Amino acid sequence: MVKKAYSLETKLACIEMKKAGKSNKVIMETLGIKNVSQVKTWWRWYENDELHRFYQPVGKQYTYGKGLEQLSEVEQLCLQVELLKKYRSLIRKSIK
Template identity: 80%
Template sequence: MVKKAYSVETKLACIEMKKVDKSNKVIMDALGVKNASQVKTWWRWYQNDELYRFHQPVGNQYTYGKGMKQLSEVEQLRLQVDLLKKYQSLVRESTK
């Protein structure tokens, strides 16, 4: 079985179609996506603000420090700020 690699543009087009309430079947037919679970996965990544995942290669799980080179400096800084905000909120909760 061969893994299908989809371009970032395809993934973003899928998200735009989901935003206007297109069904998974319509999206799959229009973009050539083979499995509905792939559309659901991309949508979940979008909803969780995990946009860096759109740039990771097939078969490689995202780990700290890998895949960040493909993101622009602004996107890297935004991810770092989000991470620090989450850490800060966890510290606040643990000190209560």
């Protein structure tokens, strides 16, 4: 059995399609993903704000620093901005 490694672009496209309301089956067919659990895993990472996981290679789990030291400062700041946007939207929803 060979592990399939998906590019960062594929992972992010999957998340965007999922946010747009596409079904897992449509996402899998469009992006060539072979297993539905992969889509669910990526979505769970997104929902839990574990965006650093999208950047780590297959079989590499980072325990210290979550692997962000390999990212440039700009990429780290982009991840922080995305996280803050998500928190802001959650706060707005909870106020309503």
